[in-house]
Amino acid sequence: MPVVVACFLAGLAVAWVSQGKGVVKADPGRNIWIPDKLTMPLRVQVAYNDERIFFRYRWPADRPHVYHDMLRYQDGLWVRHGASRVGPDPDGTYEDRVTMLVDDGRVPEFGRYGGYITVGAGMRFFTDQADKDEVAAHPHLGRKLGTNEVQKHLPETRHDPADWRSLKPEPELAAQRAAGYFLDLWHWRAGRSNAVGMSDDQLVAEHRLSDAGRGAFTDNWDPQHQQPLFMFDRDKAGIDALRWQQVQAEAVDFDGIYYLSDALAKPFDPDYPWQQDDVIPRRLLREGQGSRGDITVQGQGRWQAGWWDVTLTRALDTGNPLDDKAFHPQGRYDLAFAVHRDATGSRWHYVSHPHTLGLGREADLSARYFSGDRPDWPEEGWTDITLFYPGQVNWPLLISRAHAGAPDIAAGAPVRPRHSERQLAIYGVEMEFNDEIIRQWRLTLIAGLVLMLGLWLGLRRHFSTFKGERS
Template sequence: MTRKDQDKGASPWLVLGVPIALGLAWVTQGTGVIENDLERNIWIPDELTMPLQVQAAYNGEQIFFRYRWPASQPHVYHDMLRYEDGEWIRHGRSVPGPDPDGTYEDRVAMLVDDGGVPDFGRYGGYITVGDQMRFFSNSASPADVRAHPHLGETLGESDVRKYLPATRSDQNDWRSVVDADVLQAQREAGYFLDLWHWRAGRSNAIGASDDQWVGDYRHGDAGSGPFTTNWDGDNSQPRWMLDPDQTGQRALRWEDVTSGGVDFDGIYYLSEDNRTDFDPDHDWQNGDVIPRRLLREPAGSRGDIRVHEGPARWEDGYWDVTLIRDMDTRSPLDDKAFREQGVYDIGIGVYRNATGSRWHYVSHPYTVGLGREADFQAMAFDGDSPDWSNDWFDMTLFYPGQVDWPLLVSRAHAGAEDIAEGKPVRPRHSEKQLALYGVEMEFNDAITSRWLMTLIAGLIAMLGTTLALLPSFRSTRQGDRS
């Protein structure tokens, strides 16, 4: 075969292989995979981290926690009913990312442990994120949860929320809830997390905070919470409205609700103190708004946490929230008691920019000490109110993405062996690293698919080039030489 014949044999492989490889390369590299996909419950915040300042103080009877964080505007309106052409339309459901109308409240939530949940002190809130959680891309279907004998039939729930690992016999299956007597024994042994949960819309206006706990699910403490539902399902209308004799109005206005501002001294909420029965015969106007949540005085163990010195306020771009609770509420199945010389694990989450569900920023686990060495100290003082002369403790919170505990303890996670050995997360990963890992896991399937396509493109290019050049390296007879 002559050199000319060899070149002719090489040409088809180059003509076919190189364009195919370039085409695959363009498909795999020409478009990005990091983009919001609300149908798959994916929305990535512009900022992956945010600052939070914390202080703590105690006087022997009560303990105080103060939180300060930046927010471009306050979001205090939550779950509203807007009148439009004869119908009351709901705004403010949980959605992926920010609520488009801004009708989702700001929040701060703090998990507390006294050592009863050892992994919490090492890995923080990650241990509460189980299999097929609500608003994950693979979240469990409401029908499956409602049909579950414990979550659905006993608890009456329709989604999977926070739970602790030992409440499941199989970390890869949210359905594998251990027996009820085991759950009760765990709780009595202190295997639960105390949850302080301040809500700008559903508690703050009446100086209250929600009080919950996490075990097999995210539960409310015994008693009644600071809000209930203002909706008459039989008649498709609110149950209550603002009392015009007290407030001078029956409803809010939609343009005020969506303006981005709030008059903290005015009327922006519906409570037991300013309500009256709904009047269906009133001449309601398009744009009239009635809150779908009625604020009420919490009772029992669920009402243990209050906002110190009245409702918290947003001012000059910051929320400043101080919560107060008895150090020992004498509710050992609901709360973790604080004692002198105690050291406690905490993890804090913040919701801002009208986001809810899993679209929050969370902290590493930290320790707070009452007279003992810890990451930061609670200041001891005499009297009814701390002067906050102690320094702020600065934290960086991060967006956690779709990272759950089953993933972290699986072979798919390079650090699973470290977790098995009990090595804590904070010395090993920065907040930025965890945020980027969280985003990566949001798009893990797409990233893996693109990687495989890129690999195939490279292999095709290599194969085409090899086949094209192969004739040039074949041995030739003497008579074939020119």
């Protein structure tokens, strides 16, 4: 009997320790932070005329985050707030963003699996992210492109999609790009582009690349002297600096000065009597030029009553075929959307299934033709799209034996009819905690076996005693 009781109590102890404790929790040391909400809504309208196309986006956000990467004067030093981090920035100094990937059919997997195909091995801010020094030493990624992180890229730019190092030769990469094997990336930033009426124009090929030309922002930092390069020009801006209390406020005066642009700036004066909690943006805004400046904000991107409302516009054909996907009447295209909110950056965004866009053709989103300079948006013209948190799911995992759906992907079965956004979000979270879930399953199995053993021994003891009494 003592053995029976011991087995039973041991099983209970294992069950007590292993169950009910939860494994889904923030773990910044392993680049893990799970949002409270796994899905969110996005509303989209599209219109075009003979020259331009317009995309209007609306999405909810509890508050607008337009301050991005700030320099705060503290005890005689300029301290940075807003660098990329795990999860939301505690000071709120990370901008809201909306992004859109566009393809014209020359990246066929994108129309079936969306942004998943851009997530390769060793991605930054994954638990198993590539070593920064190793990336910086890579001949193409580090030495030519100047990066120390593995970012979005397309599978066929690698010999082995599961090995971020295995880039194909540069002539082959150039030939892929010329053949249209890249994704056009529209990238609106509430802090680094919206104030000057711009959206960043980028692309995804062997890396997340910027279009040719000049972007809407640049760094405002002098690393040699550990101070800003520029400050506000009081004659133009009416101020010498922002104040930290202003940056921390819940509201934003969109008609006031909350950013530093080249039209408001002058060279930094280190001898100015700077005060504690003075703030200068670490980004200097300017008008984009060349191919990178193709996308502009139509009207004014604004947050009001809990919703962002942003309209972006671009020429149907920019004349930059190595950077952009051209739109044509009667054309059909594949799109995927993403939103950053709640002061989060990097992979802590919400993404969508791939959706089709038709210009005069039936599709998930139908672009409405209009004549004139700007569209008159009908209130009933929205397409409602659900975005989801993707977690740590990459393309090498999805096409591997570890994924039960890999044979379906190999057969070309699209993801959207098979999995809801909620299912994909839960799967993404499960992959963040895959090791813990397996360990929990093993502990549960052991606890169950021990309890069964205790029950069996108890019943065996009971029936043996019962049989002896009857004899």
